[in-house]
Amino acid sequence: MTTPASEQSPFRIGIDLGGTKTEALLLAPDGAVLLRERRATPLDRGYHAVLAAVAAAVREAMAQVPAGARCAVGIGIPGSSDEHTGLVRNANSTCLIGRPLKSDLERELGRAVALCNDADCFTLAECHSGAGRGYGLVFGVIMGTGCGGGICIDGVVRQGPHRIAGEWGHLSVDPAGAACYCGNRGCVETKISGSGVEAAFARQYGEALAMERIAAGTREGEPRCCAAFDRFLDDFGRCLGGLISILDPDAVVLGGGLSNIPELYTAGVERVRRHAFHDDLRTPILKNHLGDSAGVFGAAWIGSE
Known part of the structure; x- marks a missing residue:
């Protein structure tokens, strides 16, 4: 590029x-x-x-x-x-x-x-030369080891006075959920990051399994993986649907290693539609163009x- x-x-x-x-x-x-x-x-x-x-x-x-x-x-x-x-x-x-x-x-x-x-940085890059190019308000998502976000408005990244604009990863969506390193419980990051999904799987089944293997096991029909992956998709839909209801962005661009999971753009988008505050959600949820x-x-x- x-x-x-x-x-x-x-x-x-x-x-x-x-x-x-x-x-x-x-x-x-x-x-x-x-x-x-x-x-x-x-x-x-x-x-x-x-x-x-x-x-x-x-x-x-x-x-x-x-x-x-x-x-x-x-x-x-x-x-x-x-x-x-x-x-x-x-x-x-x-x-x-x-x-x-x-x-x-x-x-x-x-x-x-x-x-x-x-x-x-991710959001700036994608708005400059990637999937977010040409959109006014873009929410960029990183889903990898952790979960972060950035907001770009008309080509300019908004950081905010505390430099935390877009940090949806530490919005607590489940007060009874797992403890997060930030001190809260049930943060978005504990639900839909790779480490969060892996930790939840280990707590429930007593076995360490990488996110890549959980996704592969789902496609093979392994029951535990299917249950964990379905929960991941539902959490993705709830978290991103709520975010869209607040920001109403022109586009969302997904990045990080988990952005390579194809189900996010099919079943995941359907879950987002289910949880967003609109009965005809048209916000494009896009895979990055510049790589994970x-x-x-x-x-x-x-x-x-």
Whole structure:
């Protein structure tokens, strides 16, 4: 994918720091993709390991930038950086919470970087050059390890004064539901993220099963998988239907690993129609055009030099 750029535009490095994988992207000044690669995110080894992995990904991309050329670096994170303290907050990768990730990275790299919420990066990318292009108000959804959202209005991402606009993942929809790391119970994230569905399956059946396997088992007719997957679709419909009733967006774009589940665009859409406050719901619910990690493009575009 390319994006228009002038001869004076910098090279752009984007990093999408996810709960499972970290993706790096290098764009030429004309928008051409020069590098795009993924690696596992070392969350199990803690904050300093994640910091080192992100810094290494930036350095590897920078090594392909010609000497003396301008270069911008942007990083999408599963949370946000508090503008007053500089500390990460609201991150489902909890080892980041309370850490000065931006300043630590700038010290490691010896240069400026920009940090932005990963769902905002995803929504920006899809509205700029993907499935959300041409729509006025777009709600972008990330359904992966966690569950996040972003709002883009006429091509501009709305962050809000607390930088939490679109964070539907922490709307509590079931006060009696599972505990969420944010301190509430029954958040959207506990219902329709990959980790949430897997945790619910393990609690009910005493067996650890990956979301991919639950979906595959449903297609094979395995009863436990069918029950868990049906609950997932109903939760998806209830959560997104309620969100549409509040925002009434021109389009919804799904991203993250779970956006590759084809049933979301058939049975899932029917559940959304069932729960939205309209008897003829016409809101298009679209699969991303830029891939399940499109946010890495948004991260590159918001980068600092």
